[in-house]
Amino acid sequence: MMKKIQMVDLQTQYAKIQPKVDKAVLNVFSSAAFINGPEVQSFQTELEEYLGVKHVIPCANGTDALQIAMMGLDLQQGDEVITADFTFAATVEVIALLKLTPVLVDVEADSFNMDIEALKKAITPKTKAIVPVHLFGQCANMEAILEVAKAHDLYVIEDTAQAIGADYTFADGTKKKAGTIGNVGTTSFFPSKNLGCYGDGGAIFTNDDDLAHTLRGMVNHGMYKRYYHDVVGVNSRLDSVQAAVLRIKLPYLNEYCDARRKAAEYYNAGFAASDKIITPITSDFTTHVFHQYTLRIVDGDRNALHQHLLDNGIPNAIYYPVPLHAQKAYADERYNEDDFKVTNHLIETVISLPMHTELEKEQQDFIIQTVLDFLG
């Protein structure tokens, strides 16, 4: 019998590494080094090596990572920070929380990432930073974004929560890992992310020594020396238990990304003949690690398809159903609907299918057939 289809199958993934994970976690329990123990230190070093970045600063979750990165850059109230309209709310949430001014811009229909012309148009004398989100697992056009940032003296903060492990290739052939390209990058180890722990976790990346020093104090109450508080900080730490899990999983990250890519290719081939579906593209400057596999339904009732799949035991999701500029918390009279044509269209047409490291061909065949049968 076909295994029950899940949006993300973390149980099967765990079963394959269970003895290692259990041992690592129990070691933390018996060592009682729960906070900032050696596991955290080792994970930090191993992730620095994997990413080819000078500094990894572990923290409690991906949202904190974004907030602390912005705190470390010393942005001031009223500074404008540009990010994409089509993303998870965490990105814009921390901008607003820090009393900075979020400026949302439209995305590209095919890559779902920040539109460079929209970015250029949104820049004002108050703009201080750009936050590209590498949505669904592939990098935004970083070369173009860095060029804009340089021309206007702006910081670049990469939200890499969905794209850890992706490789970016510059026009001159230089390769860098997602999150290590701008001034600072952030990620999340939320369980369903490509490198997920077994609870909450996050990290900040940077090649800037001074910024790294600032950030390391900020995650720990602004302390650079115990009980001396030089700056206002937060309490945002990666648990030793989560670090122990992540140390087991990090060596599998490339394998996990490959498994996702393979599943995506299989879906792509299955849907290729349909003229009602646009399958996800991979921009030529980036690899895609398929945090999500997201179709656009161009001729058909997306909402009815969503329900039909659920009725047939196929979980699926609409990422994202509401553009950020239209969310109650982030609406602003400055925004003009004409500036969000693509996002406004995407929210009506996208649908994300089950995507994880453990998908079986039999499951994918059933999903593909059910989608094709419905769209006719």
Ligand SMILES: *Cc1c(COP(=O)(O)O)cnc(C)c1O
């Ligand atoms: C998951 C996610 C976050 C937040 O990560 P948490 O660890 O859940 O706080 C931020 N940005 C994006 C794009 C995400 O997908």
